Amino acid sequence: MTPVVVLTIAGSDSGAGAGIQADLKTFAALGTYGTSVVTAVTAQNTRAVLDVHAVPAAMVDGQLDAVLDDFEVAATKVGMLGTEEAAEAVARRARAGRLPNLVLDPVLTASTGRRLGLVAAVDRLLPYVNVLTPNRAEAAALLGRAALGPDEVAGAAAQLAAAGPGAVVVTGGDAEGGEVADLLWTNGGARTFAGPRVETTNQHGTGCTFSAAVAARLALGDEVGEAVGFAKGYVTRALAGGRDWTVGEGAGPLDHFGWFA
Numbered sequence: 001m002t003p004v005v006v007l008t009i010a011g012s013d014s015g016a017g018a019g020i021q022a023d024l025k026t027f028a029a030l031g032t033y034g035t036s037v038v039t040a041v042t043a044q045n046t047r048a049v050l051d052v053h054a055v056p057a058a059m060v061d062g063q064l065d066a067v068l069d070d071f072e073v074a075a076t077k078v079g080m081l082g083t084e085e086a087a088e089a090v091a092r093r094a095r096a097g098r099l100p101n102l103v104l105d106p107v108l109t110a111s112t113g114r115r116l117g118l119v120a121a122v123d124r125l126l127p128y129v130n131v132l133t134p135n136r137a138e139a140a141a142l143l144g145r146a147a148l149g150p151d152e153v154a155g156a157a158a159q160l161a162a163a164g165p166g167a168v169v170v171t172g173g174d175a176e177g178g179e180v181a182d183l184l185w186t187n188g189g190a191r192t193f194a195g196p197r198v199e200t201t202n203q204h205g206t207g208c209t210f211s212a213a214v215a216a217r218l219a220l221g222d223e224v225g226e227a228v229g230f231a232k233g234y235v236t237r238a239l240a241g242g243r244d245w246t247v248g249e250g251a252g253p254l255d256h257f258g259w260f261a
């Protein structure tokens with residue numbers, strides 16, 4: 001059977017734990033055909049982001065044309081945007097209705113510390129987004145706040161949803177405790193998706209993997225709540241599969257495929 005086509009618009013991670021590489025692995029693991037538009041190239045491994053090169057906006061434009069002129073894209077995941085001009089190139093296609101089921105992971109700072117994106121670039125896309133997937137720090141930054149306390153997450157999600165996205169999932173990887181809970185705000189109400197915390201240092205690319213899985217499942221026909229529930233379970237299994245891996249010396253990648261075994 002011909003697979004559904006999903007698009008990732010994101011940065012390349014040379015260590016392949018996050019970014020375009022994590023997205024394509026996730027798309028493949030979930031039985032979809034992944035296409036890609038590279039917005040930036042990072043020299044990155046499990047320890048650090050060493051360098052970042054933004055792809056010129058004309059080349060981002062060219063890649064978008066190449067993919068959208070030939071493939072019927074059923075869902076798109078957007079990660080690292082590189083520049084505001086790249087964001088505008090994406091916004092133009094979204095305005096024209098060429099990017100259905102648009103999932104935006106507002107990548108701002110790598111967990112190893114380097115700045116990877118700008119709030120202004122993310123803001124340009126918010127009106128066209130179907131599902132926004134910030135972690136707590138990203139949600140706070142998008143709202144111009146320093147941080148979010150546990151009781152402020154639902155209110156922040158509602159505020160972000162009012163800026164355009166039909167649904168907002170604030171992921172909770174950085175919270176304390178034996179459970180990790182993500183909050184989905186949609187249709188004016190909150191739902192929580194909780195799962196066991198996987199104790200591991202191999203958690204590079206969890207946000208990329210989660211948002212890519214949401215996009216893949218929307219492409220396969222899930223409703224937003226179903227897609228978020230599936231993505232949450234998939235990330236938990238991928239973290240568990242790679243828990244004891246020694247791939248690189250720092251925060252290693254997830255096991256995107258092994259849970260099928």
Ligand SMILES: Nc1ncnc2c1ncn2[C@@H]1O[C@H](COP(=O)(O)OP(=O)(O)O)[C@@H](O)[C@H]1O
Pocket residue numbers: 134135136171172173174180181182195196197198199200203205206207208210231232235236239
């Ligand atoms: N240690 C963990 N155990 C289980 N699930 C996790 C863990 N860390 C993150 N997650 C899950 O990974 C997904 C991405 O969340 P998060 O880590 O907050 O994103 P980001 O990488 O953008 O900071 C969410 O579904 C979250 O619940």
Ligand SMILES: Cc1ncc(COP(=O)(O)OP(=O)(O)O)c(N)n1
Pocket residue numbers: 010011012013018019020042044079080107109110111112116203204205206207208209
């Ligand atoms: C090229 C690139 N894109 C995104 C990220 C951030 O990945 P993410 O899954 O959001 O989170 P961490 O792995 O940084 O926790 C990246 N590092 N590189």
